[in-house]
Amino acid sequence: xxxxxxxxxxxxxxxxxxxxxxxxxxxxxxxxxxxxxxxxxxxxxxxxxxxxxxxxxxxxxxxxxxxxxxxxxxxxxxxxxxxxxxxxxxxxxxxxxxxxxxxxxxxxxxxxxxxxxxxxxxxxxxxxxxxxxxxxxxxxxxxxxxxxxxxxxxxxxxxxxxxxxxxxxxxxxxxxxxxxxxxxxxxxxxxxxxxxxxxxxxxxxxxxxxxxxxxxxxxxxxxxxxxxxxxxxxx
Numbered sequence: 001x002x003x004x005x006x007x008x009x010x011x012x013x014x015x016x017x018x019x020x021x022x023x024x025x026x027x028x029x030x031x032x033x034x035x036x037x038x039x040x041x042x043x044x045x046x047x048x049x050x051x052x053x054x055x056x057x058x059x060x061x062x063x064x065x066x067x068x069x070x071x072x073x074x075x076x077x078x079x080x081x082x083x084x085x086x087x088x089x090x091x092x093x094x095x096x097x098x099x100x101x102x103x104x105x106x107x108x109x110x111x112x113x114x115x116x117x118x119x120x121x122x123x124x125x126x127x128x129x130x131x132x133x134x135x136x137x138x139x140x141x142x143x144x145x146x147x148x149x150x151x152x153x154x155x156x157x158x159x160x161x162x163x164x165x166x167x168x169x170x171x172x173x174x175x176x177x178x179x180x181x182x183x184x185x186x187x188x189x190x191x192x193x194x195x196x197x198x199x200x201x202x203x204x205x206x207x208x209x210x211x212x213x214x215x216x217x218x219x220x221x222x223x224x225x226x227x228x229x230x231x232x233x234x235x
Contacts, residue, residue: 007045010035014056015063022097026053054112057101061114064091065121077128078178084125085150085170088118092154099158103151122147126177130202134179136194138227139202142177149173197226 013035017025028039028049046052068087074080092099102115111119123143129135135142153161153169201223208216 006035006037006041010037010042010045010052011055011059014052015059018053018056018097018101019060019095023053023101026056053101054114057098057112058114058117060095060098061091061102061117064095065117073128077125077132078134078174081122081125081129081146081178082170082174084122085146085173086166088122088150089154089157089166092151093157096158099154104155119143119147122150127202129178130198133196133199135177135198135202136179137177138198138224145177146173194227197223201227 010031014026014031017030017034026049028042031037031042031052032039042052046055071083074083092102098114102112102118123139126135126139126143126146129142130139137145149169153166156165157163201220204216204220204223211219
């Protein structure tokens with residue numbers, strides 16, 4: 001058995017044990033026996049059990065994403081953001097052991113691999129909204145808001161919270177960071193300059209060749225300043 005195949009087998013076994021019995025089921029002895037490897041192989045590959053658990057959570061999340069990959073992007077990027085929220089919450093509720101590994105044991109300055117992947121997915125979805133001129137705040141702020149809120153809602157639902165909490169919170173976040181279609185078509189909505197600045201900032205890498213390095217830096221600073229001046233609307 002090669003090192004690569006051993007690693008893959010260990011991860012798959014750990015993910016299966018995690019799904020079936022939760023975190024406590026993923027022990028060195030159980031993984032060694034099911035994967036057909038010696039304990040030192042596990043520690044050589046992953047450093048410690050925390051490393052193995054992180055890899056198992058990432059594997060489970062990646063498998064879920066692969067199953068969802070066949071869906072075509074929605075015509076409306078805000079609908080895709082909604083779908084991303086539902087996908088993230090749905091994964092966590094269906095796989096609480098994986099989700100709590102990703103988010104339930106926070107360490108300062110450390111984010112699990114699977115959590116970074118989830119954050120990147122939200123950011124990509126938010127960038128699409130920005131490119132359509134529909135984002136009220138900067139991309140980074142919007143992505144962090146959506147990611148953080150979806151994590152909190154999921155943990156609440158895992159603990160037995162009201163299922164209606166997810167769509168209600170999702171729509172509150174969408175209203176806070178996105179302009180609806182009617183507002184996007186309006187002649188001069190109050191946040192129109194900010195939304196255009198956010199859209200241009202998101203598209204800046206595509207036109208970077210038209211500017212010098214100094215010009216790109218200055219333009220990015222101006223656009224970030226304008227986007228950063230916006231705050232989500234309050235009730």
